[in-house]
Amino acid sequence: MATNTPDYELYYWPTIQGRGEFVRLILEAAGAAYRDxxxxxxxxxxxxxxLEGLEGRQPPAFAPPVLKADGATYAQTANICQLLGRRHGLAGQSDRDLYRVNQLQLTVHDCLTEAHDTHHPISVAEYYEDQREAAARRAAFFVEERIPKFVGHFDEVxxxxxxxFLLGDSLSYGDLSLFQLLEGLNYAFPEAFRRATEARDHLPALRAGVADVEGVAEYLESDRRIPFNEKGIFRHYPELDLSG
Amino acid sequence: MATNTPDYELYYWPTIQGRGEFVRLILEAAGAAYRDxxxxxxxxxxxxxxLEGLEGRQPPAFAPPVLKADGATYAQTANICQLLGRRHGLAGQSDRDLYRVNQLQLTVHDCLTEAHDTHHPISVAEYYEDQREAAARRAAFFVEERIPKFVGHFDEVxxxxxxxFLLGDSLSYGDLSLFQLLEGLNYAFPEAFRRATEARDHLPALRAGVADVEGVAEYLESDRRIPFNEKGIFRHYPELDLSG
Structure with a gap:
């Protein structure tokens, strides 16, 4: 929830879910007070x-999202997620749990980067329309090989x-991130996602379990949840999906 | 050093530095006993x-490297590096240090992924020779825009x-990883790297400082250090570098 006395400040692009959404989901699940x-x-x-480093007092960040907490700034999505997860009891009970959650989180990010590169295989400085041929080839590999491989891996884990959830009945921030990835794949590549998940037992339970977390359920219904759109990481370009 | 009573087992492809090298550098700098x-x-x-999960007793890993420690397996390079860094006094003194090192580590990995994709912009299942046209375009963006941006960021940090080092005169595992990235960029894109670093003061000191760490210096001279080659992440294809 956004309040007037926030513990955190999130800095991320205002019109897309993007990488900021992984941070938002943790803040919302934890009921943390934050400014977006x-x-x-x-x-x-x-x-x-x-990004430039708070007037020279702190090192710069390479890219958003950036989280400000206790006067310090933190960047890199998986890093921010780990910080918030540890602070809010969403990172398990032991170091072994912590590394297991972080491992899942980083694998989610690997898939996220590949999903992004389906529409921008050449350069983020060029429009999708100017790299469509390469995008079609990269997306074909992603929907045919990589989505099944990632999805199968997550289901097996x-x-x-x-x-x-990853750690059983106790929610971790890795579950929130996996939920977001699955939502995004389902939005951008509905046919490939449907085929990759139709024989999977565990992923539907994860999605339902996360969507049912009190803070998450309320957030997903709110106008704080920016809809998926074609400016973000997960873009629904039907020509890049498997044909139905 | 590799001994007969190892604390760790590293599982990674035998013919390339790749992502395994980030793990090896920490093990060597720490003087840890490990089996490669x-x-x-x-x-x-x-x-x-x-990878398949130790006969069903542990969750599978998506990809190497995998580290076995205390009977458990850990995957994702940045995750393994964090574990080893914390255990061996290479992650600073406080949580703030820990997140700062992790932030650097993850930014190094972002650049690493982009460096890899210069020669494989379409698919890791196809040879470089079958995606050369897209590779030329992606590499042009990488050497003209991304190397200067990443290198400038690291120097400023x-x-x-x-x-x-990142935390001053105290070595962290993030320094080791940044060193490896810079070595790799210098190998693969010598002209782009030369131009991007010629006006930078801090990166040469970082490279010299890491190369001078006792365990690292000994390792780099040993036959345990696999030379860079054109099967790895950093490949020297002159046609992908800036022209001199």
């Missing part, structure tokens, strides 16, 4: 300022507990 | 077995201490 600074009127300028 | 299982006679079979 990038979505405020001066958001883009504030993002630029925080979840099979090692009684579920519905 | 992938390079033993039955290495490839052992890698396959550990290092400027926030008296150096030579």
């Amino acid at each position: 600074v990038g979505r405020e009127p001066d958001g883009p300028a504030a993002i630029q300022e925080v 979840l099979s090692y507990t009684d579920g519905p | 299982v992938g390079r033993e006679p039955d290495g490839p079979a052992a890698i396959q077995e550990v 290092l400027s926030y201490t008296d150096g030579p």
Whole structure:
């Protein structure tokens, strides 16, 4: 929830879910008080300022999202997620749990980067329309080979507990991130996702379990949840999906 | 050093530095006892077995490297590096240090992924020779825009201490990883790297400082250090570099 006395400030682009959404989901699941600074009127300028390192007092960040907490800034999505997960009891009970959650988180990010590169295989400085031929080839490999491989891996990892979550019945931030990835794949590549998941038992339980977490359920219904769209990481270009 | 009573087992492809090298550098800098299982006679079979989850007793890993420690397996390079860094006093003194090192580590991995994709922009299942046209376009963007941006960022981050390392005069595992990235960029894209670094003060000090760490210096001279080659992540294809 966004309040007037926030513990955190999130700096991320205002019009897309993108990588910021992995941070938002943890904040919302934890019921943490935060400002979504990038979505405020001066958001883009504030993002630029925080990237450059808070007026020279802190090292710069390479890219958003950036989280400000206790006067310090933290960047890299998986790093921010780990910080928030540990602080809010969403990273398991032991170091072994922590590394297991982090391992899942980083595998989610690998798939996320590949999903992004289906529409931008050449350069983020060029439009999709100017790299469509390469995009078609890269996307074909992604929907035919990589989505089944990633999805199968995640389902198998979840099979090692009684579920519905990575660590069993205790929610971790890795579950939130896997949920977001699955939602995004389903949005962008519905046919490939349907085929890759139709024989999978554990992923539907994970998705339902996360969507049912109190803070998450409320968030997903709110206008704080930016809809998926074709400016973000997960873009629904039917020509890049498997044909139905 | 590899000994007969190892604390760790590393599982990674035997013929390339690749992502395994980030793990090796920490083990060597820490003077830890480890087996480099992938390079033993039955290495490839052992890698396959550990990926599949140690006979069903542990969740599978998506890809190498995998580290076995205390009977558990850990995957994802940045995750393994964090584990080893924390255990061997190479992750700073505080949580803030830990997140700062992890942030650097993850930014190194972002650049690493982009470096890999210069020669494989379409699919890892196809040869470079079958995706040369897309590779030429992706590499042009990488050497013209991305190398200068990443290198400039790393140099600026290092400027926030008296150096030579991220946290000042105390080595962290992030320094080892940044060193490896810089070595790789210099190997694969010597002209682009030369231009991007010629006005940078802090990166040469970081490279010299890491190369001078006792365990690292000894390792780099040993036959345990696999030379860079055109099967790995950093490949020297002159046609992908800037022209001199």
